[in-house]
Amino acid sequence: MQLSYVSDGPDKVVDIRGRMPAARRRQVAPNGVIGTLLFVMAEVMLFAGFISAHAVAKTTALSGWPPPNQPRLPVEETAVNTAALLLSGAALAYAYRVYLRDVRRARVPFLIALLLGCFFVAFQGVEWLSLLREGLTVTSSTHGAFFYLIVGCHALHAVAALIVLALQYRQLLLDRLSPGAFAGAQVFWFFVVGMWPVLYWKVYF
Amino acid sequence: MAHPITEQQAPHGHADAHHDDHHHEQSFWSKYVFSVDHKIIGMQYMFTGMFMAIIGGFFAYAFRMQLAFPGMSVPGWGHVSPAEYNSLVTNHGTIMIFWVAMPVLIAAFGNFLIPLMLGCDDMVFPRLNRLSYQIFLLSAIVLLASFVVENGGFGGAWTAYPPLSAKAEYSLTPLGSTLWVIAVALEFVAFLMGGINFITTMMNSRAPGMKMWDIPVVVWMIVLASILFMLSVGPLIAGAIMLLFDQTIGTGFFDPARGGDPVLWQHLFWFFGHPEVYVVLLPAIGIVCEIVPIFARKKLFAYKTVLFTAFATGVLSFFVWAHHQFIAGIDPRMANVFTVTTVMISVPLAEMMFVIVATLYGGQITLSVPMLWALSFIGEFIIGGITGIFLGASGSDIYFHDTYFVLAHFHYTFFPIAIIGVYAGLTHWYPKMFGRMLNETLGKIHFWGTIIPFNMIFIPLFLLGLAGQHRRIWSYVNFPELASPEMQNLRVFATVSLVIMLLFQLVFIFNFFWSLTRGKKAGRNPYNANTLEWVAPSPPGHGNFAEMPTVYRGPYEYSRPDRDEDFWPQNVPAESSSS
Numbered sequence: 001m002q003l004s005y006v007s008d009g010p011d012k013v014v015d016i017r018g019r020m021p022a023a024r025r026r027q028v029a030p031n032g033v034i035g036t037l038l039f040v041m042a043e044v045m046l047f048a049g050f051i052s053a054h055a056v057a058k059t060t061a062l063s064g065w066p067p068p069n070q071p072r073l074p075v076e077e078t079a080v081n082t083a084a085l086l087l088s089g090a091a092l093a094y095a096y097r098v099y100l101r102d103v104r105r106a107r108v109p110f111l112i113a114l115l116l117g118c119f120f121v122a123f124q125g126v127e128w129l130s131l132l133r134e135g136l137t138v139t140s141s142t143h144g145a146f147f148y149l150i151v152g153c154h155a156l157h158a159v160a161a162l163i164v165l166a167l168q169y170r171q172l173l174l175d176r177l178s179p180g181a182f183a184g185a186q187v188f189w190f191f192v193v194g195m196w197p198v199l200y201w202k203v204y205f
Numbered sequence: 206m207a208h209p210i211t212e213q214q215a216p217h218g219h220a221d222a223h224h225d226d227h228h229h230e231q232s233f234w235s236k237y238v239f240s241v242d243h244k245i246i247g248m249q250y251m252f253t254g255m256f257m258a259i260i261g262g263f264f265a266y267a268f269r270m271q272l273a274f275p276g277m278s279v280p281g282w283g284h285v286s287p288a289e290y291n292s293l294v295t296n297h298g299t300i301m302i303f304w305v306a307m308p309v310l311i312a313a314f315g316n317f318l319i320p321l322m323l324g325c326d327d328m329v330f331p332r333l334n335r336l337s338y339q340i341f342l343l344s345a346i347v348l349l350a351s352f353v354v355e356n357g358g359f360g361g362a363w364t365a366y367p368p369l370s371a372k373a374e375y376s377l378t379p380l381g382s383t384l385w386v387i388a389v390a391l392e393f394v395a396f397l398m399g400g401i402n403f404i405t406t407m408m409n410s411r412a413p414g415m416k417m418w419d420i421p422v423v424v425w426m427i428v429l430a431s432i433l434f435m436l437s438v439g440p441l442i443a444g445a446i447m448l449l450f451d452q453t454i455g456t457g458f459f460d461p462a463r464g465g466d467p468v469l470w471q472h473l474f475w476f477f478g479h480p481e482v483y484v485v486l487l488p489a490i491g492i493v494c495e496i497v498p499i500f501a502r503k504k505l506f507a508y509k510t511v512l513f514t515a516f517a518t519g520v521l522s523f524f525v526w527a528h529h530q531f532i533a534g535i536d537p538r539m540a541n542v543f544t545v546t547t548v549m550i551s552v553p554l555a556e557m558m559f560v561i562v563a564t565l566y567g568g569q570i571t572l573s574v575p576m577l578w579a580l581s582f583i584g585e586f587i588i589g590g591i592t593g594i595f596l597g598a599s600g601s602d603i604y605f606h607d608t609y610f611v612l613a614h615f616h617y618t619f620f621p622i623a624i625i626g627v628y629a630g631l632t633h634w635y636p637k638m639f640g641r642m643l644n645e646t647l648g649k650i651h652f653w654g655t656i657i658p659f660n661m662i663f664i665p666l667f668l669l670g671l672a673g674q675h676r677r678i679w680s681y682v683n684f685p686e687l688a689s690p691e692m693q694n695l696r697v698f699a700t701v702s703l704v705i706m707l708l709f710q711l712v713f714i715f716n717f718f719w720s721l722t723r724g725k726k727a728g729r730n731p732y733n734a735n736t737l738e739w740v741a742p743s744p745p746g747h748g749n750f751a752e753m754p755t756v757y758r759g760p761y762e763y764s765r766p767d768r769d770e771d772f773w774p775q776n777v778p779a780e781s782s783s784s
Binding site: 028029038153 | 329444447463
């Protein structure tokens with residue numbers, strides 16, 4: 001038997017073709033936010049893989065960690081940098097809260113978040129240069145290889161997120177930034193910010 | 206480029222090619238090659254996967270011929286050198302898992318079925334979906350390219366254990382192994398995008414009225430598989446990056462001489478690799494769960510039990526990986542833990558099998574081609590599952606490890622998944638995909654011509670494994686205790702069976718293409734099924750439904766005593782019941 005179509009209904013929301021009822025679907029959260037959260041979930045597992053591998057190498061290292069002939073990682077300077085990144089996350093969270101009430105007032109905290117993020121990446125670049133001068137390279141030891149691998153992978157994520165934030169800042173200045181896009185980018189930036197203290201604790205100490 | 210409305214307003218806003226007069230005719234390229242339509246992307250995944258299956262099958266033919274008739278020039282290939290043999294077995298495994306089982310079971314069926322079964326007109330991220338296929342295609346091209354570079358394709362087994370995979374002086378395939386890692390990594394990126402799409406679509410785009418427990422099992426299974434994939438793939442990508450660095454820039458992550466650890470790779474690989482088994486298994490079980498109620502005309506027994514057991518399988522699958530390392534130097538106390546978890550995971554899976562058998566009980570069973578495939582899935586998979594228990598126990602695994610017993614065991618799990626599950630799904634949804642029915646007689650010839658030789662290949666391999674025959678050996682001539690005529694006869698028997706099975710696949714290929722134009726017209730709902738894809742035209746046009754459906758009940762209401770008809774589609778309201 002052929003089935004007949006059912007057109008039910010109290011609220012006739014119709015799509016551009018006049019089909020029923022397209023828009024009545026209930027969304028758990030905006031698509032962009034769910035998509036980004038799922039992506040972040042996979043990314044967290046990526047870093048979990050790196051961290052576990054690092055922990056295995058560290059605990060089984062015969063000549064100590066870091067090896068005697070290798071430089072110490074700059075724990076204190078990086079503490080300052082960690083604070084900068086956390087502040088950046090807080091600034092973006094504040095920007096989003098303000099944005100929901102008054103789009104224009106979000107510009108300053110958004111810019112602060114963006115600049116602090118750039119500071120974090122630049123500071124790390126400077127740190128890397130001095131470590132390279134002191135003889136810590138990817139091939140000098142497993143310690144060096146893990147350091148550049150894990151911190152570099154995080155830095156790549158930070159750079160990607162900052163590019164997105166910079167593009168969104170332009171949209172914000174033009175009053176064109178949509179709440180869904182902002183929320184999605186915010187989720188990703190929180191991942192970059194939130195991941196860092198874990199990496200700092202696991203890799204630097 | 207696709208129509209701009211499609212791009213910007215999908216999934217809920219775009220036009221239906223069959224009904225909208227204002228819709229522009231799309232060119233061949235935008236309709237079939239750069240499409241954002243989930244059905245076309247599903248087909249792209251399916252045809253790419255089937256093409257790769259032909260290559261994977263041909264590889265199996267070449268190395269099985271070498272094992273049966275060592276040193277002989279294989280027709281269609283030539284002399285198989287030891288290096289070629291290694292490359293053939295490695296890439297047979299790689300292709301069949303990553304370029305056949307995953308793209309066809311998850312990506313092809315997921316793309317085709319999820320929006321249709323949920324009653325929406327496309328995925329929530331159609332352009333991400335297109336990118337997913339394009340990256341997948343690129344990964345396939347990179348893998349194929351790795352076979353023809355200098356020194357040939359990678360030969361360090363599909364598990365790529367270092368140091369063999371990490372150093373060119375051991376693998377002897379400097380370019381082949383690097384391309385292999387890159388291809389696998391690209392493929393994961395593609396499935397990550399696909400998985401994000403599947404999960405978000407299920408959460409946000411269901412037809413009005415479709416509650417959590419009204420979602421068809423196959424959609425649940427594909428979504429659960431995507432979640433498992435996304436949670437498990439991270440550590441392997443981490444390992445793959447480390448392996449790539451070891452290969453190319455001279456780090457020593459897996460080199461013990463430099464403070465690295467080769468067993469670390471095994472853990473990172475199998476942390477992904479074992480959940481991966483369930484990533485491909487769950488969609489196959491989902492397909493069986495869709496077919497059996499339709500051809501038994503009976504409600505799926507214990508729908509929620511199926512889902513809860515699938516959740517349990519998913520959780521447990523993250524705690525079994527180290528049974529692959531029982532002889533790799535694992536602490537025996539740890540081995541005990543993993544023995545227990547591994548044996549435990551057979552409980553939810555056995556329960557799923559019981560649920561399917563219980564669905565059959567008292568039903569009006571039609572042995573159609575999809576039903577035959579679905580039933581054979583249960584029978585064959587149980588053999589794979591039960592032999593797995595011997596391998597999960599660390600004591601017996603010490604003997605069985607890396608023998609043909611292991612090989613036959615996992616072929617009894619993967620063959621039901623990647624071949625039987627795919628044929629079940631393909632023969633079942635072919636009418637919906639192409640609008641015509643497959644020929645039943647040819648379908649049955651193909652079914653028996655595949656199932657019987659399949660068992661004739663792998664039962665001898667169980668026996669060879671029990672006799673101690675190790676895997677990944679090019680020729681047994683130099684192993685006197687393995688070169689006896691009795692053992693060689695079993696190898697020849699298995700190889701001849703393989704050739705017979707491969708030849709019977711031609712029947713399917715003929716049936717597939719012949720039925721595209723000559724098959725009986727299918728109509729909307731040839732099986733009197735309940736789920737929403739049967740409400741759409743066959744094949745569904747762009748936008749799927751002429752009128753978006755509303756859902757009133759679960760997907761398996763068959764043979765209800767209070768109704769005249771033995772089915773009750775999800776979108777038919779109760780008051781229009783014909784009782």
